[in-house]
Amino acid sequence: MxxxxxxxxxxxxxxxxxxxxxxxxxxxxxxxxxxxxxxxxxxxxxxxxxxxxxxxxxxxxxxxxxxxxxxxxxxxxxxxxxxxxxxxxxxxxxxxxxxxxxxxxxxxxxxxxxxxxxxxxxxxxxxxxxxxxxxxxxxxxxxxxxxxxxxxxxxxxxxxxxxxxxxxxxxxxxxxxxxxxxxxxxxxxxxxxxxAIQDLNDRERLIITERVMADEPQSLQAIGVTLGLTRERVRQIETAALKKLKDALGTRDAVVGALPSGA
Missing domain, CATH: 1.20.120 (Four Helix Bundle (Hemerythrin (Met), subunit A))
Known part of the structure; x- marks a missing residue:
């Protein structure tokens, strides 16, 4: 049939x-x-x-x-x-x-x-x-x-x-x-x-990979040193990248709740 x-x-x-x-x-x-x-x-x-x-x-x-x-x-x-x-x-x-x-x-x-x-x-x-x-x-x-x-x-x-x-x-x-x-x-x-990660730019992808996807997440400060950015700027990029991922995958607050709290 x-x-x-x-x-x-x-x-x-x-x-x-x-x-x-x-x-x-x-x-x-x-x-x-x-x-x-x-x-x-x-x-x-x-x-x-x-x-x-x-x-x-x-x-x-x-x-x-x-x-x-x-x-x-x-x-x-x-x-x-x-x-x-x-x-x-x-x-x-x-x-x-x-x-x-x-x-x-x-x-x-x-x-x-x-x-x-x-x-x-x-x-x-x-x-x-x-x-x-x-x-x-x-x-x-x-x-x-x-x-x-x-x-x-x-x-x-x-x-x-x-x-x-x-x-x-x-x-x-x-x-x-x-x-x-x-x-x-x-x-x-x-x-x-x-x-979903393929749609991020290189900097966003690095931050998400090291901050969110890694089993041992790096701190905002450590990533800032690597990229030559302030801790606050890394946080802003991370927030924007997470929004892109949530929009792409249709998620809500689960991602934010799972974020590492290290500085």
């Missing part, structure tokens, strides 16, 4: 995606519970296609990192299918709330691998920077017409392997608590922070 094909233009793909109805919370719960118990491909297809609009929206948010939008959408769709396979509807929240992490993780992993971004920093700060973001609601993407070429089908194989997208849906998996455990959480956080 095929998904819409990315071909010709994003506008055409959007029109095909928009042909699939959005599900109400009640409809989604009924289908998700049935899929959780019976594992019928038809139900998985319905859950996936009803959320394809959201994948486009997320992919467009990450397109500024230079990757092809078609590739990002394909990666996001894979993340959505993994989420559908593993989603436990008895936990009491909507599918897209859970799927958001898989969609973003899949896209971020692709960007990190293709762009060679460096991942560093303490896990605690990465969690503070990334995991306190606002919940994102499902919505339509406002898009330009862009030439694309990709084939997304549940029967399509993944790279050179014999595994298909359908296999991702069929596999049994652990529950949400296991999936969002320490290892996976740290991976998603690391990639998100790595991407």
């Amino acid at each position: 095929a998904l819409p094909v990315l071909a010709d233009s994003l506008q055409r793909y959007l029109s095909e995606v928009n042909a699939y109805p959005l599900l109400s919370a009640k409809e989604e719960l009924t289908i998700a519970e049935r899929y959780w118990n019976e594992r019928k491909v038809e139900d998985a297809h319905t859950l996936v296609t009803s959320n394809l609009r959201y994948v486009i929206k997320v992919a467009m948010e990450f397109s500024r990192y230079g990757a092809k939008l078609a590739d990002l959408i394909q990666e996001g769709n894979m993340g959505l299918m993994i989420a559908v396979k593993k989603f436990d509807p008895t936990k009491g929240f909507r599918l897209i709330t859970y799927a958001t992490w898989w969609i973003k993780a899949q896209i971020q992993d692709y960007i990190v691998k293709t762009k060679g971004l460096v991942r560093n920093g303490s896990k605690a700060m990465k969690k503070a920077l990334f995991y306190k973001q606002d919940k994102t609601e499902t919505g339509d993407a406002n898009a330009k017409t862009i030439t694309l070429a990709a084939d997304m089908s549940l029967d399509t194989t993944l790279g050179d392997s014999t595994t298909t997208h359908l296999d991702l849906l069929k596999e049994e998996g652990p529950n949400q608590e296991e999936l969002l455990g320490e290892q996976e959480e740290a991976t998603v956080v690391s990639k998100g922070v790595s991407l």
Whole structure:
């Protein structure tokens, strides 16, 4: 059972995606519970296609990192299918709330691998920077017409392997608590922070790396000596850089609360 094909233009793909109805919370719960118990491909297809609009929206948010939008959408769709396979509807929240992490993780992993971004920093700060973001609601993407070429089908194989997208849906998996455990959480956080830091200038990046990301943060005074700046000026740059990161990652006060207090 095929998904819409990315071909010709994003506008055409959007029109095909928009042909699939959005599900109400009640409809989604009924289908998700049935899929959780019976594992019928038809139900998985319905859950996936009803959320394809959201994948486009997320992919467009990450397109500024230079990757092809078609590739990002394909990666996001894979993340959505993994989420559908593993989603436990008895936990009491909507599918897209859970799927958001898989969609973003899949896209971020692709960007990190293709762009060679460096991942560093303490896990605690990465969690503070990334995991306190606002919940994102499902919505339509406002898009330009862009030439694309990709084939997304549940029967399509993944790279050179014999595994298909359908296999991702069929596999049994652990529950949400296991999936969002320490290892996976740290991976998603690391990639998100790595991407956000690339938008800082050299001085901001150095300050954030040494003051916030390091396991043993330097003081404002020490960094000031390195850069030839006053302690107060370093603090001002740090504050501005943190605001950029919070804006990029959608965080609030978690970053400020995790800052070192050394002078």
